[in-house]
Amino acid sequence: MKRRKGIFLVLIGAICWGVGGTVSQKLFQQYGIDVNWLVTVRLLISGGLLLFVHYMTKERTQLIGVLKMKSTAIQVLIFGLMGMLAVQYTYMVSIHHGNAAVATLLQYTAPVMIIVYLVFRRQSTFTKRDMLTGVLALVGMFLLLTNGSVSTLTVPAVAVFWGILSAVALSFYTLYPIKLLKQFDSLVVVGWAMLIGGAALSLVHPPWKVNLSQLPFEAYIYLLFVIVFGTMVAFWFYIESLKYLSPKDSSLIGSVEPLAAVITTVFWLKEPFGLFQWIGTACFVYMILFMALYQPKIRGEKKKLGSLIDDR
Template sequence: MSRRKGIFLVLTGAIFWGIGGTVAKKLFLLQIDVDWLVTTRLLIAGFLLLAVQFFRKDRSQILGVWKKRRDAIQLLIFGLLGMLAVQYTYMASIKHGNAAVATLLQYLAPVMIIVYLALRKQAALTRRDLLSVSLALIGCFFLLTNGSISQLSVPSPSIIWGILSGIALAFYTLYAIPLLKQYDSLVIVGWAMIIGGFALSFIHPPWLIEFKSLPLEVYLYLVFVIIFGTMIAFWFYIESLQSLLPKESSLLGSIEPLAAVITTVFWLKEPFGLFQWVGTSCIILMILLLALNKGSSQKAH
């Protein structure tokens, strides 16, 4: 029963993540500003995650993370250069392109981590790593060109923001390790979201919007992106680790880009060529390959 619950939680969370990106694109089409959405999303989701920690887990950690100066500085850096960078670049890529391409480009982060660790000589490249890198490069080529070298099938700003999103996610993943060894992930991610949202508030305060002029569908989409696509998606993924191995959760979580692609193509009616489907398949295969090897990689690390 516990295992079934874990599988349900990780699949639900990953699907919410994937659909959340597509719903965000719908909000951008309805003239919602990307700065405002990222600010609002981070602040509300961050407070909700800390609320979950307060009522369900060790509440002393919520303030305890700020008691050590080194941890506090690391958390501030993680919130600004990790969380805020990941969220903003991802949403900007969606705004200029679509959720499918943005999500798939962000999922290049594991390959970037492999290359970074190899260059730093902290990990040796294996045949599986080389295959993963090859699949990522082939997948990106077909995804972004649809098989035509003469022109890109995706707007260049979306590609640039998407690649930056992958770099930000790679930093986010590596930099958070020391903090996550000491504190619950809900505390670290909750505070990181609040830090990122607060910083972006100086550029676009969340209250500077004509709420009365917004149609009902905008409110419904906002609720989905903030509650389901951010807060519940992350919470469910973390909860799934109580009954599943990290490798299993990571593997099942790879349904996220597939959910983003399907909803982008069939709900928003975004054009998606044959070779883009081939590229998508290559990137998803790369994700599965890395997820299946995650257990042995962790042991080697």
């Protein structure tokens, strides 16, 4: 039952994340919303809402308790800046320069990066399964970005750069907060991380300097969706799933996010998507399904990953 709950949480979170990325793309392209402003506002508001929900429904001492101890306060600070803010900013900038489908698919090379990290730390061996998933990810990325032609990229190089950085950030975001989640509720961890990330970015891009008075009503609906579902629910559910699943399981099952992003980008935003790009997408989907079906091997590596995290 716990595993099913974890799968449910990560699936809902990933779908909200993927659709939220597509809605963000619409805000950038149709309404001219500044990417820095959107990242700052969604972090600050979502973080505040999560902490308010915890205050109203759970043990209130944790709200300040996580910051009272120097060790956990530093962990929350690092997670907020290098995890939460890094994931949000790199992903949104990749969407801004490219599109939500490509940005999301690039971000979900993270499971492969986690495998490489485990092998590098000698906590796992490089298996045929790992080799196949790595090849699928590389082939899928090539077809997705080139549409079968080596002469041009279907998105600008800068979008590819930020998309790969978002995958690195997602790997860190998945692995780092395990110790914190053993001591504190996910609402507290995610809420403070969002506030820290939003506050840090607001020092560079103050959100109050942007005039939104000319936006139509529907744009505010899209903003509300991005903040509540694409940020608060998505990040909360994903982190909460780590209580019931291993980081590798969460990152693999959460890879349904690219599918949600691709479907909504193509059929809602009417973005062109070539034949080879669909084949590339199929490579990603097959990689995700292939890795998820090898449950015995994944579970066998949970202890290795747990010892890695304990040794950090």
